[in-house]
Amino acid sequence: MKTLLLLTSLLKLLHQVTPGCILHTYIDSRSSIDCDNLFDNFENIKPLKSELVVTVNITQSNITKISSGSFDDFRQLRKISLSGNVIEEIEFGAFSAETFRTQLPFLRILDLSENNIETLPKEIFNHSSTLELNLSSNALKQIEHGAFLNMHGLKKLDLSYNLISSDDEENVLPLGIFQDISTLEKLNLSHNSLKSIKIGTFSLLPYLFHLDLSHNELTHLTSGVFVGTVIQDLFINDNKLVVFEFPNARNVHPTINLANNDFECDSLAMTMSKIHNAFFTRGEIINEPNIFGISCRDNNEIDEDEEEEDNKDFLYDLAMMKYLSIGTLCVSLILMCYLVFCQKNNHDDECN
Incomplete structure (x- = not known):
């Protein structure tokens, strides 16, 4: 009876204070809030604080900033989705170690996709219990060392559809940027402007098995880039690759997409031979890789094009x-x- 009264009062408060929001109540009395068109009035959800709310989904609401304390007292939250807003700034402390420890101890999914975030400063996500972090379709140009400090539980990170590059002048993908998230299993860096990746960039990710580097501007990928990983799904299609080396990893069964690159046939033949030899032991194939999208340009064809x-x-x-x-x-x-x-x-x- 007490729970029913609490839900009834919360529902009334919802309609009175926050038009445009819908409260969903589950059989186990847990709830989720879906809001849109809040017109940057992020404060409107604060009266909805409840130990029963497990999901907050606020989209298309012109939110520009996530302030410290925005989700105080939503202690049972499992998922926060702020996708499709115009967020440019995450105030330091909004997702700090203290916030996660005292206010968001059970948060598992944080979706900040489709916003205008340009920079991830140091310790912006500190001591997070989050399993999935989605930062796709933003305007990310710079990721500082320690941006993912002590995110020991993170398993999936999506940085696709951003402006991340690897120019020598301003390398926004510095060596060791992922060293604090050693539990990472899936990493998506597709649809950026990466031209090169340093050896050792992924070396401290022993559980990384899915890596998407497609739709970048990569020309060379050596085996040293993948040392220390157990890559099973590797997407490097739609780059400008002329050199590719896969590490000698007989304990995995990888799937590799090589489509739409700039391989010369002689170079690609040598690459394929090395991959074959890496998985060939004592007269039999051990976990032979599944490679698709194989195509190349004959040297004579290149000469003819130039002619x-x-x-x-x-x-x-x-x-x-x-x-x-x-x-x-x-x-x-x-x-x-x-x-x-x-x-x-x-x-x-x-x-x-």
């Missing part, structure tokens, strides 16, 4: 010379006609 480009340039120059020659001829004819006209009409003084 074709040279021919196009030559034909263009020849055409320009032709037009210039015709123009010069026309000017000469006009000048000759003018001189003949002058001589016939005895206008020597005017012609001179």
Whole structure:
């Protein structure tokens, strides 16, 4: 009876204070809140604090900032989704060690996708109990060392569809950036602007089995990049790869997508041979990898393409010379006609 009265009062408060929100109540009396169009009035959910709420889903509400204390007293929260807002800033302390210890001890999923977050400062996610963190489709350009400090339980991290690059001038994927999340199993870095990855970047991720590096600008991936991992699913399709080396890991059965890269056939044949030898032991194949999307460009084809480009340039120059020659001829004819006209009409003084 007490629980029923609490839920009834909470439902009334919900409609009175927070229009646009729906309260879902489950059989075990736990609840979730779905809100949209709060128009950046994040404070409106605070009167809804309850030990019964396990999920908060606030989308399309023009939220620009996550302040410290936003989720105080929602101690049973398992999932927070703030996807599809315009969040630019996460206030230091919003997801601090103290917040997770005292206010969000059971949080497992944090979804901040489809926002405008550009930077992850040091210790922004400190001592988190979160299992899944989604930061996809933001505007991430910089990830500082210690951004994921002591997130010992994190298993899935999605950083896809951002602006992460690896230029020498501003390397936003520094070596050791993932060293604090050794429990990580799935990492998505697809649809960024990565041109290179340093050896050892993933070396402290012994449980990492799913890695998505597709749709970047990578040209080289050596075996040292994957040392220390147990990669089973590797997506490196839609890059600019000309060199790829897979580590000698006979204890895994990997699936590798190589499609839409810039491999030369000779180089790719050597790569495939090395992969085959890595999984070939005592006359039998041990956990032979599943490789798909294999394609390459023959060296002669590349030379022909270059020759074709040279021919196009030559034909263009020849055409320009032709037009210039015709123009010069026309000017000469006009000048000759003018001189003949002058001589016939005895206008020597005017012609001179």
